[in-house]
Amino acid sequence: MKGVILVLWDIDRTLLYTGDIDRRVYKETFTSVVGRPPTALPARGTGVTMPLAVRELLRVNQVPEQDVEAFAARIVDELPERLAGHRELLVNDGVIMPGAVDALTAVQQAEHLIPTVVTGNLRGSAQTKLSELGLIGYLDTTIGGFASDDSHRPALVRIAQDRAAAKHGGPFNRDNTVIVGDSLEDVRTGFEGGARVIAVASGTTTEQQLRAAGAQHVLADLTSTTTLLRLINQDQTP
Structure with missing residues (x-):
């Protein structure tokens, strides 16, 4: 070695x-899990890990603190599959x-x-x-x-x-x-x-x-x- x-x-x-594909995926997944669209999305280009970005996304959109961890786990589970649903967009954009x-x-x-x-x-x-x-x-x-x-x-x-x-x-x-x-x-x-x-x-x-x-x-x-x-x-x- x-x-x-x-x-x-x-x-x-x-x-x-x-581009904005990740942010689109965050928005779609948040809406699916929380039941309403977010009014704010994660900052661009920070390098923060997705699980931390999801928790911040929930908090800045006024999700009650007692619900953050459960919602975060569900969103993190969904994110890869939802991104995979945009393969054509990834190839094109x-x-x-x-x-x-x-x-x-x-x-x-x-x-x-x-x-x-x-x-x-x-x-x-x-x-x-x-x-x-x-x-x-x-x-x-x-x-x-x-x-x-x-x-x-x-x-x-x-x-x-x-x-x-x-x-x-x-x-x-x-x-x-x-x-x-x-x-x-x-x-x-x-x-x-x-x-x-x-x-x-x-x-x-x-x-x-x-x-x-x-x-x-x-x-x-x-x-x-x-x-x-x-x-x-x-x-x-x-």
């Missing part, structure tokens, strides 16, 4: 962008981020790199998005960390590391684990969860904000695979 690096890709606004395919290809083809995901998406939602936009084949989604594993995003790093270790041998730790993501949550996840961070300013967070949050490296986008690979490799402890 010497020299092997686990690469944890964020999904939304790092690899792909699905979803966008692959600039450089993402070449970046994914380069990481996948490097023998010492193990590509998977750490995402605020539930597993089913992540797999649907990646499948419909043709990216799932570049990633090992049998490992990785999903919001359906834990709503606390930093905990997903250890989950992914443990799954990778079980499949490939180990151990995986901060020295040989890298997150590639666009949000402040990705930076926090790396710091608290135990991974280096390569931030990509392709979402709603600026390069300056990502640097101020402590990202080790910040890229404008994924269009330079040479730079990305150099950054993934350069800080590894021998």
Whole structure:
């Protein structure tokens, strides 16, 4: 396992962008479960895990606190299936981020790199998005960390590391684990969860904000695979 690096890709606004489809799914599922449409929806591009976004959605729409957990569980259960019902919309309106395919290809083809995901998406939602936009084949989604594993995003790093270790041998730790993501949550996840961070300013967070949050490296986008690979490799402890 010497020299092997686990690469944890964020999904939304790092690899792909699905516009308002997630918000549409939140609205539809909230209406189905609560019995009325929401008047407010989750903020865009925060990187917060879906279970936490659902609880916030319920609270800002004045759902009584005693009902929040029960409604949240039902909404979280429904979200992946409801998203899967919009496959055609994902194909037609979803966008692959600039450089993402070449970046994914380069990481996948490097023998010492193990590509998977750490995402605020539930597993089913992540797999649907990646499948419909043709990216799932570049990633090992049998490992990785999903919001359906834990709503606390930093905990997903250890989950992914443990799954990778079980499949490939180990151990995986901060020295040989890298997150590639666009949000402040990705930076926090790396710091608290135990991974280096390569931030990509392709979402709603600026390069300056990502640097101020402590990202080790910040890229404008994924269009330079040479730079990305150099950054993934350069800080590894021998």
